[in-house]
Amino acid sequence: MNLSELLKEIEIKQVLGSVQVGITGIAFDSRAVKPGNLFVCISGFQTDGHRFAPDAIEKGAAAIIAEQDLHELGVTCIIVENTRRALAQVSAAFYQHPDRRFCLIGITGTNGKTTTTYLVKSVLEAMGKKVGLIGTNQNMIGTEIIPSKHTTPDSLELMRLFTRMADKGVDYVVMEVSSHSLALDRVTACTFDVGAFTNITQDHLDFHKTMEEYLAAKAILFQISKVGAVNADDKGAEYLMQHASCEKMLTYGIDADCDLKASEVELNENGVFFTLTYEGKTYPVELGIPGKFSVYNAMTALSCLAAAGIPMDQAVAGLKVARGVKGRIEVVETGRDFGVIIDYAHTPDGLKNVIQTIRGFAKRRIITVFGCGGDRDKTKRPKMGKIASEMSDFSVLTSDNPRTEDPEAIIEDVLVGVKEGGGNYIVIPNRFEAIEYALDHAEKDDIILLAGKGHETYQILADRTIAFDEREIVRKLLDAPSGN
């Protein structure tokens, strides 16, 4: 493709050199440059991509997009205000806006994104549609699995993935839209047919600094979506409604006045049951995942489907046969007289919800094995510690993914809250040993909650990533038969 074609879609400050240059592809990492590529220089959090422009040119880059004048390096240099934004725009232009070839549904919010994307996919598939999915656990095209590195890929990777999905004939793509992706322009060049919001509670303050900034990032989704769907019961709803520019906004909830309203809510250990009122009609809704938050996840999914034009009776019928998601209130079959549940709760609100849900059906003690991730929001640590300690009968404080931080130092941060909570606890930094301890000390009818790592099958330590599949570890320690 000719550079001049690509440039039609970006906001340019200055063009230094000829725009009549053939472009074979795009790269924003010098290590991935191929001859004839357009190299986009990004000033990042770790290093500055402008520094790698000479390497990129040596590898054959035919032109560069930068925030500084790098024309003296010998190839055409396009100067823009924001290269992350330009990367999204040229990527969309190069791949010819693949998201226009299917219905795109995006879901943002602190908790519930992965779960609701799976619910939407499941309903659409029950109707015979071909669906792409993008998110934390994995990306999918129908049943084909494409591993994911991020919850929301970078803008270039995203356009490649969309193209692959469109070429395979998907009718819908349902994706998680993380606040990082909104703030870092990963989805800037997309047009969402539907954008939905689950909730906002504390997370990622290492990156967004304040809750206001975090919510403002989420609001961007409602500036690039045609129809919006917002949880009206959530404290973030008002701000999002005020800052939205969608053609239409739908609201959903249990308590507030809204377009899709849930009432007569019943919760039990097998799932949730409620009545949905929408456009003057009522529908009995059933979802086989327990917890009050599952009512909200069902409502988010139904709102997305309604906004995408799916008849409500079909949406409700599809939800009834939807299954749970790996690592979200996942019951591990142990063949013992106590239970083990794996859940991805890694925020104060997530942890509170999952323990509360288990309390609803636990016959005896809840033993919570948990820790907090390294290189992530430190201020959530004591809060999670307090919740675990107050709400569980016994806590085993251990490590999550320590990453580059000292595991003992992370535990110290969490311990402040655990002590404040006043519950019984033990500290076992090695997560394998912590799980072993919980299994050894579980008694009849207890439930062990392994929180924080959910679907993850690895643990990220300082210098290496080790295999760590909690369901396999539990089975191995109990010498139980391998499940699926």
Ligand SMILES: CC(=O)N[C@H]1[C@@H](OP(=O)(O)OP(=O)(O)OC[C@H]2O[C@@H](n3ccc(=O)[nH]c3=O)[C@H](O)[C@@H]2O)O[C@H](CO)[C@@H](O)[C@@H]1O[C@H](C)C(=O)N[C@@H](C)C(=O)N[C@H](CCC(=O)O)C(=O)O
């Ligand atoms: C804060 C953040 O999101 N950072 C992402 C960002 O890194 P960055 O822009 O700081 O990049 P950098 O490392 O400083 O490098 C700057 C530039 O130099 C380039 N470079 C670098 C080295 C070299 O030799 N040559 C070269 O050209 C790099 O490719 C880059 O373009 O761009 C990188 C490339 O896309 C990402 O890998 C990186 O994700 C980091 C690793 C990350 O951990 N992100 C997490 C926090 C994240 O995005 N999480 C969200 C939310 C999770 C959830 O709640 O579900 C997600 O969507 O996954």
Ligand SMILES: Nc1ncnc2c1ncn2[C@@H]1O[C@H](COP(=O)(O)OP(=O)(O)OP(=O)(O)O)[C@@H](O)[C@H]1O
């Ligand atoms: N609607 C909800 N409200 C509050 N907590 C929830 C909700 N749905 C799920 N959770 C809790 O949060 C955890 C994470 O859920 P899920 O993976 O669906 O969220 P996510 O938004 O995709 O998270 P991430 O930001 O890591 O991608 C679950 O394991 C559960 O404990």
Ligand SMILES: N[C@H](CCC[C@H](N)C(=O)O)C(=O)O
């Ligand atoms: N996507 C989330 C998940 C964290 C999961 C937890 N296991 C951790 O490593 O902190 C994040 O990046 O904050």
Ligand SMILES: [Mg+2]
């Ligand atoms: Mg997710």
